Amino acid sequence: MSSPLNLYSRYIKNTYGQRVQKIPIDGGFTCPNRDGSKGYGGCTFCNNDSFSMGVKELSIQAQVNNGVELYRRRFPELKKFIVYFQSYSNTYKDVKELERMYLEALKIEGVIGIAIGTRPDCIDKEKITLLENLAQNYEVTVEYGVESLSDETLRRVNRGHSVRDFEQALDLTYGRGIKLCTHLILGFPWETEADLQKTCQRIKKYPLDFIKIHQLQIIKGTIMGAEFEKNPFHVIEKEEYFKMLMEIISHLDPKIVIQRLFSDYHRDYLISEPWPQSLSQLTSEFILFLQSFRSYQGKNFS
Ligand code: SF4
Numbered sequence: 001m002s003s004p005l006n007l008y009s010r011y012i013k014n015t016y017g018q019r020v021q022k023i024p025i026d027g028g029f030t031c032p033n034r035d036g037s038k039g040y041g042g043c044t045f046c047n048n049d050s051f052s053m054g055v056k057e058l059s060i061q062a063q064v065n066n067g068v069e070l071y072r073r074r075f076p077e078l079k080k081f082i083v084y085f086q087s088y089s090n091t092y093k094d095v096k097e098l099e100r101m102y103l104e105a106l107k108i109e110g111v112i113g114i115a116i117g118t119r120p121d122c123i124d125k126e127k128i129t130l131l132e133n134l135a136q137n138y139e140v141t142v143e144y145g146v147e148s149l150s151d152e153t154l155r156r157v158n159r160g161h162s163v164r165d166f167e168q169a170l171d172l173t174y175g176r177g178i179k180l181c182t183h184l185i186l187g188f189p190w191e192t193e194a195d196l197q198k199t200c201q202r203i204k205k206y207p208l209d210f211i212k213i214h215q216l217q218i219i220k221g222t223i224m225g226a227e228f229e230k231n232p233f234h235v236i237e238k239e240e241y242f243k244m245l246m247e248i249i250s251h252l253d254p255k256i257v258i259q260r261l262f263s264d265y266h267r268d269y270l271i272s273e274p275w276p277q278s279l280s281q282l283t284s285e286f287i288l289f290l291q292s293f294r295s296y297q298g299k300n301f302s
Contacts, residue, residue, distance in 0.1 A: 003287065004287060004290045004291060004295065004296030004297060005249065005258055005261075005283075005287065005290070005296070005297050006254055006255070006256065006257050006258060006297055007257070007258050007283075008210070008257050008258060008259045008260075010257075011257040016080060016112075018077075018079065018080065019075060019077070019078060019080075020080040020081065020082060020112065021067075021068075021071045021075070021078050021080070021081050021082070022081070022082045022083075022084045022115065023063070023064050023067030023068065023071070023081050023082070023083050023084060024053040024054055024067070024084045024086040024087075025053075025054035025060055025063040025064060025067070025083060025084065025085060025086065025087075025105070026053075026054030026055060026056040026063070026086065026087040027054070027056070027060065027085050027087070027090055027101055028056040029085075029087060029088040029089055029090050029092050029093065030088050030089070030092065031088050031089045031092065031119065032089065032092065032119065032121065032122065032160060033158060033159070033160035034088075038121070038160035038161075039158060039160050041158060041223060042158070042223075043147070043157050043158055043159055043160075044156075044157045044158050044222060044223035044224040044227070045147075045157060045185070045216065045218075045219065045222055045223075045224045046219075046222060047219045047220065047221040047222045047225075047269065048087055048088060049221070049269075053086065054086060054087055056087070059104070060083070060101060060104045060105050061104060061105075061108060064081070064083055064105060064108050064111065065108070067081075068081060068110065078110075079110055080110055080112045081108075081110050081111050081112065082111070082112060082113045082114065082115055082139065082141075083105040083106075083108075083111055083113075083114050083115070084114075084115045084117070085101075085102075085105075085114060085115065085116045085117060086117050087117075089117075089118045089119045089122045090116045090117050090118050091116060091118040091122045091123050091127050091142075092118065092119075092122045095126045095127050095130055098127060098130060099130055102114055102116075102130070102131075102134060103134075106134065106138055111138075112138060112139055113138045113139030113140060113141070114134070114138065114139075114140055114141070115141040115143060115181070116131075116140075116141065116142050116143060117143045117145065117183075118142065118143065118144060118145070119144070119145055119160075119161060120144045120145075120146060120161055120165045120166040120168070120169035120170075121160070121161040121165050121169075123142070123144075123169050123172060123173070124172075125172065128172055128173055128176060128178070131173075131176070131178050132176040132177055132178060135176070135177040135178045135179075136177065139179065140177075140178050140179065141178070141179040141180070141181050141209070141210065142173055142178055142179070142180060142181065143181040143182065143183060143210075143212070144166060144169050144170070144173075144180070144181070144182050144183070145182070145183045146163070146166040146182055146183065146184065147159065147183060147184060147185045148184065148185065148188060148191070148199075149163055149166075149184070149198065149199045149202045149203065150163070150191065150195050150198065150199070151163050152190075153188050153190070153191060153195070156188075156190065157188070157224070158223070163202075166182075167206075170206055170207065170208075174207045179209040179210060180206075180207060180208050180209050180210070181208065181209060181210035181211065181212065181259065182206070182208055182210075182211055182212070183211075183212045183213075184199070184203075184211070184212070184213045184214075184248075185213075185214060185215070185216050186213060186214070186215055186216065186236065186241060186244045186245065186248070187215050187216035187235070187236030187240070187241060187244070188216055189216075189233045189234055189235070189236075196244055196247060196248070197247075199248060200247060200248055200250075200251040200300075201251070203248060203251060203252060204251045204252065204253060204301050208253070208256050209256065209257060210256065210257045210258075210259050211252065211256050211257075211258055211259065212258075212259045212260040213245065213248065213258075213260065213261055214260060214261065214262055214263035215236050215241045215262060215263060215275075216235065216236055217235070217263055217265055217270055217272050217274075218235055218270065218271040218272035219265060219269050219270065219271065220268075220269050220270070220271055221269075225271050228271055228272070229271065235272040235273070238275055238282075242285075242286055242289045245261060245286065246289065246290060246293060246295050249290070249295070249296075249297050250295050250296070250297070250298070250299040250300040250301070251298075251300045251301055252297050252298060252301060253298060253301050254297050254298030254301065256297075258297070260279075261282070261283060261286060262275075262279055262282045262283070264278070264279050
């Protein structure tokens with residue numbers, strides 16, 4: 001039976017015919033809602049240390065070389081890599097400095113592209129032109145974190161930008177040869193069925209190449225974590241998440257490639273109860289769940 005999901009592993013196999021390893025790095029960036037230009041303290045759910053894997057004290061080249069060496073121990077046949085500018089907002093510097101950093105990554109042997117995690121309010125025409133030029137020779141992905149398609153949620157989590165900002169960033173980027181990715185979190189405790197349906201209707205309109213979705217987890221060292229410890233609230237459970245995810249996935253354009261469906265923070269960082277399954281176990285379980293409801297990506301897309 002064919003998969004009910006258009007997963008990244010299949011995209012990589014069909015596009016490159018071999019494994020391509022993403023190597024996360026830390027380019028020493030910050031965020032506008034951490035450095036005071038939009039706010040302080042960052043998004044209430046975020047502790048960058050909980051997911052960042054790079055070492056900002058090292059050069060980009062050294063971080064990539066370390067990553068290559070590490071992954072080649074597990075997969076000695078690896079030849080192709082995508083450098084993932086992961087930590088904080090990776091377009092939040094002067095365009096000349098960005099060019100120097102991206103080129104430093106792209107010049108490394110075996111690197112076929114870059115993936116750039118950023119915020120929708122950290123992009124402009126000049127930066128898009130830089131990325132468009134790089135995309136003529138490399139796979140260049142911009143990953144705009146929006147996290148929720150509800151302005152009320154964005155306000156409550158101190159995001160410092162709106163859904164409209166996200167849509168404007170998509171408009172600015174679309175059609176320039178740059179791959180578009182976004183990142184959504186499901187399970188904010190105040191979001192309702194109506195919010196979920198609004199998200200389903202919005203997500204189907206966006207011209208995305210890739211998407212990452214994950215469940216809300218409560219992380220140590222965050223504003224939300226402190227709120228949770230003071231006044232515990234319901235944290236989304238696996239069965240609930242599967243149902244929400246099925247609804248979103250059924251509205252998703254079948255052409256959009258799914259890069260991620262679950263988060264896997266190390267349990268040392270978690271305040272909420274960790275889910276014991278690995279990412280691949282959760283994905284397999286979710287596929288069985290979809291099949292049991294005869295659902296699939298794009299079932300309600302049209
Ligand atoms: S989620 Fe992203 S934008 Fe928000 S504080 Fe963390 S790194 Fe900054």
